[in-house]
Amino acid sequence: MEELIKELKTKVIDVLNLEGMTPEDIDDNAPIFGDQGLGLDSIDVLELLILLEKNYGIRLTSPMEGKEVFQSFAVIARYVAEHRTK
C-alpha cells in the first residue's frame, strides 16, 4: 500500500504542477482539500478524476463518491487497490 500511496502522490504532483513538492512532503492522512490540505481547486478535482480513469481504469460517476475517495492519499490508495481494473 505504501508503494501505491507514493505512486499516487508522484502522479498528482506531476499532473497538478505542484512545483517544489515531493511525495514525502505530503502526509498520507492529511486532507487533500481545504486550508489544511494541498490547496487544490475544482479544476484539480477534474484532473484527479482523469488520473484515476487513465491510470487505473476507475471511473467515478457521482460527486458524493468523489468526496469520499478524495479525502486523503491513504483513502485514495485503498480505493484504487480495491477498484482498479488496470
Add this chain to the structure above:
Amino acid sequence: MRVCKTITIPGNTSLTGLYAEKVGNYPKFFKMDTLSKLGFLATELLLEGEADRFISREDRAVLLFSRSGSVCDDSHFAKSMEDYPSPSLFVYTLPNIVAGEIAIRNNYRGETSAFVLEQYDKERIRHVVEEAFQDRTTRSAIVGWVDVRSDTDWTCEVSLIEK
C-alpha cells in the same frame, strides 16, 4: 494620461526562474499557461514596492492586447484531446483569463478586458485606454501588449498608466 512605469519581459526568459527570484509565494503560478504567467510576472515587477498593494480597489483597470490571443494554450489543449482533454489546459483557452489572473492576484474589482488585434496598433490601444478613463471610477490602468506565439517566443510589454 501619464505612463508611470513599463516592464518588458524578453522572449525566451525563464519564467519559472523569474518567478522564483521575484515572487515565490503564489503556487497558482505553476498552473498558468504562458500567457497568464507573462501577464502575472510583468505585473508583479510593475507593482513591486507599491504602497497598499493587494487592498481591494475598483479604480484600476487591466487592459491587455495581443495578436495571438490564447492560441498557444489552445494548441496544447487540442493536443491533449488526442488522449484525455485536460481541464487545467481548457480553463486557459480564452485570451482574457490573464486579465482575470492579474485582477484576482491584486484584488482589483474594476474593468478587465483583453483585446485581440490584427497587429500592434498604438493608436487603437491609446483610444481604448482613454475610453476606460471616461468613467467615474477608473483612475489608473495596467495596460499591456502580451502576445504569445509559442512557449518561448513572445512580446511582453506592460505599463502602469494614470489618468
